Amino acid sequence: MDLFDYMRASTMEKESPLASRMRPRTLDEVAGQKHIIGKDKLLYRAIRADKLGSVIFYGPPGTGKTTLAKVIANTTSARFEQINATVAGKKDMEEIVKNAKDALGMYGQKTILFVDEIHRFNKSQQDYLLPFVEDGTVTLIGATTENPYFEVNNALLSRSRIFELKPLEKQDIKELILRAVYDETRGMGTYHAEITDDAAEFLADVANGDARAALNAVELGILTTEKGGDGKIHITIAEAAECIQKRAICYDRDGDNHYDTVSAFIKSMRGSDPDAALYYLARMLYAGEDVKFIARRIIICAAEDVGCADPNALTVAVSAAQAVERIGLPEGQIPLAEAVAYVATAPKSNAACMGISKAMEAVKTRETPPVPVHLQDKHYKGAEKLGHGLGYKYAHDYPNHYVKQQYLPDGMEDEQFYFPTENGYEKQIRAHMERLERESEKEI
Numbered sequence: 001m002d003l004f005d006y007m008r009a010s011t012m013e014k015e016s017p018l019a020s021r022m023r024p025r026t027l028d029e030v031a032g033q034k035h036i037i038g039k040d041k042l043l044y045r046a047i048r049a050d051k052l053g054s055v056i057f058y059g060p061p062g063t064g065k066t067t068l069a070k071v072i073a074n075t076t077s078a079r080f081e082q083i084n085a086t087v088a089g090k091k092d093m094e095e096i097v098k099n100a101k102d103a104l105g106m107y108g109q110k111t112i113l114f115v116d117e118i119h120r121f122n123k124s125q126q127d128y129l130l131p132f133v134e135d136g137t138v139t140l141i142g143a144t145t146e147n148p149y150f151e152v153n154n155a156l157l158s159r160s161r162i163f164e165l166k167p168l169e170k171q172d173i174k175e176l177i178l179r180a181v182y183d184e185t186r187g188m189g190t191y192h193a194e195i196t197d198d199a200a201e202f203l204a205d206v207a208n209g210d211a212r213a214a215l216n217a218v219e220l221g222i223l224t225t226e227k228g229g230d231g232k233i234h235i236t237i238a239e240a241a242e243c244i245q246k247r248a249i250c251y252d253r254d255g256d257n258h259y260d261t262v263s264a265f266i267k268s269m270r271g272s273d274p275d276a277a278l279y280y281l282a283r284m285l286y287a288g289e290d291v292k293f294i295a296r297r298i299i300i301c302a303a304e305d306v307g308c309a310d311p312n313a314l315t316v317a318v319s320a321a322q323a324v325e326r327i328g329l330p331e332g333q334i335p336l337a338e339a340v341a342y343v344a345t346a347p348k349s350n351a352a353c354m355g356i357s358k359a360m361e362a363v364k365t366r367e368t369p370p371v372p373v374h375l376q377d378k379h380y381k382g383a384e385k386l387g388h389g390l391g392y393k394y395a396h397d398y399p400n401h402y403v404k405q406q407y408l409p410d411g412m413e414d415e416q417f418y419f420p421t422e423n424g425y426e427k428q429i430r431a432h433m434e435r436l437e438r439e440s441e442k443e444i
Contacts, residue, residue: 018219019212021186022176023067025074031172031211033064036163043163050076054133056118056142056152059165062210065143068165069114072141078110079103081138085120093128100138111138118142119151126153133159167209174204176211180218181235193222193233199240206244208288217244258289266297270305274344281340285333295321298339302346309349309424316342347424355418362415369409404440 024030027037027047037044046052052072057065073080081096100111113129115121121129133140133156140160144151148162168176180187181195195218207214221235221243228234261283268276284294295317302317320339324332378389393403406413420430 017216018180018188019215022180022183022215023070025071027071027075030064030067030071031176032168033068033165035166037068047072047075050078052076052112052139052141054140054156054160056140056144056148056157056160056162057165058144058146058148058162060167060209061145062207062212063165063167064211065165066114066116069116069141069143072112073114076112078112078139080112080114082114082116085115085117085125088115090125090128093125097132097137100132104137110136112141113138114141114143116143117145119144119146119148123153126156130155130159168211169209170204173207173209173211173214174200177203177214177218180215181222188219188222191222191233192227192231193225193235195221195235195240196237199235199237202237203240203244206288213244261287262297266301269298269301269340269344270348272344272348274341277340277344278337281333281336285329285336291324291329291332291336292321294336295324295339298336298343302339302343304353305348305350306343306346307349307352307426308429309347309421309426311425313343313346347426349421349423349426351419351421351426359417362412362417369411372406372409374405375407400436400439402436402440404437 027044030037035041037047043055057068059065069082073082079100081100083092083096096111096113100113103109103111115129118126129138129140130153132138140156142148142152142156142160148157177195177200181189181193183189203214203217207217217240218235221239222233224243225233225235225239261280265277265280265284268274268280281294285291299314299317299321302313306313317339320335323335327335373387374389374391374393376388378384378392384390393405395401395403397403408415420426420433422430
């Protein structure tokens with residue numbers, strides 16, 4: 001390294017973004033991901049022992065994929081090379097492989113190759129790496145936001161262990177935020193800034209598991225906020241909301257506001273108020289609520305509160321869930337809104353819900369009587385000798401495709417679990433069942 005390289009490295013260390021400066025240097029500094037780097041986990045032991053094989057880190061942005069690679073670089077005795085698949089070509093890989101062979105042959109030193117965004121490599125690029133990964137010339141560390149089972153060659157996958165990184169917990173991100181604000185060595189401590197607890201809470205919540213987003217907001221807030229009368233920079237929730245470009249709303253995915261909003265959302269649909277239901281949908285979407293969670297609530301409401309009064313409600317809700325999963329946000333909010341409006345304005349009945357609850361109670365609290373003999377399965381050899389299925393009346397052989405016979409077990413013949421209401425389609429169901437009953441009595 002010449003003088004200019006040294007000066008450039010020193011400048012970059014000081015002037016690099018906060019998220020880069022705060023990147024952990026050791027395993028113990030890594031936030032979250034204890035499911036893979038806990039002290040009793042395989043990856044932790046492999047890194048500490050410097051016995052790491054080829055791995056692929058898979059997870060959303062800001063979860064620490066590159067961070068783990070950097071930690072490995074700081075702890076390994078192997079050479080560490082890094083490329084980004086979005087810009088690297090075959091020539092770059094050929095140079096790395098050549099240097100890796102030289103280091104292994106002359107010094108017995110292994111090479112770790114970190115490929116960021118490995119899913120952006122095409123098939124030929126991945127195929128080129130394969131033999132060198134296979135013979136140990138390079139140890140591959142791949143990082144990807146896409147499912148590697150879909151985007152990475154099977155041959156590479158078979159020679160690598162897959163580790164899925166999860167979004168960071170809110171408390172992990174909050175700790176990073178506080179460390180970044182007050183750390184004078186790698187953080188923003190020399191700026192003499194202070195951040196309120198509710199601002200830190202808000203940033204940690206809105207970041208939605210992405211540490212980089214939270215740290216970028218902290219850095220922008222400190223660099224752009226004027227000092228107060230006490231000579232300090234004060235980061236309140238107003239500055240935090242502005243810096244992360246999201247208005248602060250009372251919504252904590254782990255707290256009362258979350259459950260209150262969800263409760264109001266469901267009750268608005270149940271209460272046939274589409275305006276309120278759409279408003280609470282918007283609040284949840286804006287706050288970053290998981291769309292799968294929202295879709296599940298709509299499906300449950302369609303089944304529990306609309307039921308057979310409008311059987312199409314469940315179809316609409318399920319279709320909306322599938323649609324939002326396929327197209328994502330922001331467009332996914334449209335099918336969700338359609339489903340919410342449909343469920344909210346549909347006629348309501350909880351008869352099916354009450355029916356299964358009553359039936360479950362009967363199953364749990366009573367002795368289980370045998371299935372009536374005439375309903376028992378007769379589609380096997382010897383069933384007739386046992387009398388199974390004898391006397392069964394095939395409904396389609398009778399007028400209206402209905403015949404009165406005992407379906408419930410003995411002792412439960414007169415039990416009723418489903419009571420259709422007078423709402424929506426259930427009114428037709430009720431009339432239909434009453435008509436069948438009347439006409440069957442005439443035939444008797």
